[in-house]
Amino acid sequence: MIFMHGQCVHADSMPTTADMITTTDNYDLTPRNTFAMKVKCGVFMEYTVADDIPFILSSIREGIEHMHIGAGSNILFTSDYPGVVMHSAIKGFEIISESPRELIVRAGAGEVMDDFIRWACDHELWGIENLSGIPGEVGASAVQNVGAYGVEACDTIVAVHAYDSVEREFVTIPVEDCDYGYRDSLFKQPDFKGRYIIHAVDYRLSPIPNPQISYPALKNMFKDCDLCSLTPNDIRKAVINIRDSKLPNPIDAPSAGSFFKNPVVSEKIFSDICNREPDVTVPHYEVKEGYKIPAAWLIDRCGWKGRKEGNAAVWHLQPLVIVNPDRKATPKDIIDLENRIICSVRERFGITLHPEVEHI
Ligand SMILES: Cc1cc2nc3c(=O)[nH]c(=O)nc-3n(C[C@H](O)[C@H](O)[C@H](O)COP(=O)(O)OP(=O)(O)OC[C@H]3O[C@@H](n4cnc5c(N)ncnc54)[C@H](O)[C@@H]3O)c2cc1C
Incomplete structure (x- = not known):
C-alpha cells in the first residue's frame, strides 16, 4: 500500500514509465526558489518515478551541467542557470515494516516534508514532529540533515534510496554510512556532491509517546502539562507557533x-x-x-x-x-x-x- 496525502493508493496504480517526465526549455525558476530570485534555467526536467532518473541523466549531453533541486528553500541562484535542473515529483508514503514499537515508513523524495510530518502526527506517530514547518522536500531533508528544536532528521532516518550517477546503479545507503553531522551529510561533501540522486527516504516512526521538549521555548510551553497526555500534534502546533513568531513565511517575505x-x-x-x-x-x-x-x-x-x-x-x-x-x-x-x-x-x-x- 502507498499512502498519498493520507489516502491509500495501491502500488500498482502508481505511474511506472519514463513518459511521466516533463521537460521545459528556458524555464522560469522564480516559483521554484523560496528567495523568489527571478532566474531561469536552460531546461527543467521533472519526473515521477525513480526509473526516470537514469533515463534523464543519459539524455543530458556531455558537457551540459545539471543539478537537482527540491523546493529551493536552501538555495540562492546567483544568476540564470544555463544547464538542466532536475526535480523529483515522486510522492507518497509507504509502510515498509510495522511492529508494536516502530514503523518504517518510506517517503518519496518529492513529497513535501511537512506534509509527511503532518501525516505522521495525524496518525499519532512520533519522531519527526519537532521538524514541523521546515520548508522543503523529503529528498533534501536527507541531504541537509534538517534539524530544529533538539531533533535532526538523522535521528529517525533509517536509509536513503538513491541513484548513484557514477556507478550508474540504484543504491540503498544505511544511515550509518550517510556521515551525518550538523546540517551536513555525505551528500554535501565535495567528493560526493551531486553523485546520488535521492528518490526515497526511510524514516523510523514510533507509536510510543516520546515528546522531545528539551528546547527551552518548548519546555516552557509545556511546563504545566501532563507529558503523558501529549500527542505529536501538540508538539507540532507548539513548534509551528514558535517558528511563526520568529521566522518569515516564504510567501510574505521570501x-x-x-x-x-x-x-x-x-x-x-x-x-x-x-x-x-x-x-x-x-x-x-x-x-x-x-x-x-x-x-x-x-x-x-x-x-x-x-x-x-x-x-x-x-x-x-x-x-x-x-x-x-x-x-x-x-x-x-x-x-x-x-x-x-x-x-x-x-x-x-x-x-x-x-x-x-x-x-x-
Ligand atoms: C523560512 C525557512 C526556514 C527554515 N528553517 C530551517 C530549520 O529550522 N532547520 C533546517 O535544517 N533548515 C531550515 N531551512 C532550510 C531548508 O528548509 C532545508 O535546508 C530544506 O531541507 C531544503 O529543502 P529543499 O527541498 O528546499 O531543498 P533545496 O534547497 O532545493 O536543495 C537543497 C540541497 O539538496 C539537494 N537535493 C534536493 N533534492 C535532492 C534529491 N532528490 N536528491 C539529491 N539531492 C537533492 C540540492 O541539490 C541542494 O544541494 C529553512 C528555510 C526557510 C526558507
Whole structure:
C-alpha cells in the first residue's frame, strides 16, 4: 500500500514509465526558489518515478551541467542557470515494516516534508514532529540533515534510496554510512556532491509517546502539562507557533531561512571576544572543536537586525535571515548585503561568517 496525502493508493496504480517526465526549455525558476530570485534555467526536467532518473541523466549531453533541486528553500541562484535542473515529483508514503514499537515508513523524495510530518502526527506517530514547518522536500531533508528544536532528521532516518550517477546503479545507503553531522551529510561533501540522486527516504516512526521538549521555548510551553497526555500534534502546533513568531513565511517575505552557519572559534578568540564585549555574556556552546557562537548574535551586535540595503533586508525578528521583502531583490542585492554583513562581523569580532545557503 502507498499512502498519498493520507489516502491509500495501491502500488500498482502508481505511474511506472519514463513518459511521466516533463521537460521545459528556458524555464522560469522564480516559483521554484523560496528567495523568489527571478532566474531561469536552460531546461527543467521533472519526473515521477525513480526509473526516470537514469533515463534523464543519459539524455543530458556531455558537457551540459545539471543539478537537482527540491523546493529551493536552501538555495540562492546567483544568476540564470544555463544547464538542466532536475526535480523529483515522486510522492507518497509507504509502510515498509510495522511492529508494536516502530514503523518504517518510506517517503518519496518529492513529497513535501511537512506534509509527511503532518501525516505522521495525524496518525499519532512520533519522531519527526519537532521538524514541523521546515520548508522543503523529503529528498533534501536527507541531504541537509534538517534539524530544529533538539531533533535532526538523522535521528529517525533509517536509509536513503538513491541513484548513484557514477556507478550508474540504484543504491540503498544505511544511515550509518550517510556521515551525518550538523546540517551536513555525505551528500554535501565535495567528493560526493551531486553523485546520488535521492528518490526515497526511510524514516523510523514510533507509536510510543516520546515528546522531545528539551528546547527551552518548548519546555516552557509545556511546563504545566501532563507529558503523558501529549500527542505529536501538540508538539507540532507548539513548534509551528514558535517558528511563526520568529521566522518569515516564504510567501510574505521570501528567504532561504538561516543564511549563515554558526561559527566555531578557538578558546583564545572566544576569550578575546568576551574581553571586547564586557557589557554582555557572549552566548556560546562548547563543542569538540572549540566554542560555537550564534551567528545571529554576532550579526545583531553589529546592528543589522531589521536593516534594509537596496532591495534586500535582514529579518527584524531573526538577524540570521536575509529576506527579499518586496520580491524586487536581485541575486546581486542579496550577495551585496551578505558581503557587508560578513565584513562588519569580521571587523568587529575577527570572525569570518560562511553562508549556510548554497550559492548556485
Ligand atoms: C523560512 C525557512 C526556514 C527554515 N528553517 C530551517 C530549520 O529550522 N532547520 C533546517 O535544517 N533548515 C531550515 N531551512 C532550510 C531548508 O528548509 C532545508 O535546508 C530544506 O531541507 C531544503 O529543502 P529543499 O527541498 O528546499 O531543498 P533545496 O534547497 O532545493 O536543495 C537543497 C540541497 O539538496 C539537494 N537535493 C534536493 N533534492 C535532492 C534529491 N532528490 N536528491 C539529491 N539531492 C537533492 C540540492 O541539490 C541542494 O544541494 C529553512 C528555510 C526557510 C526558507
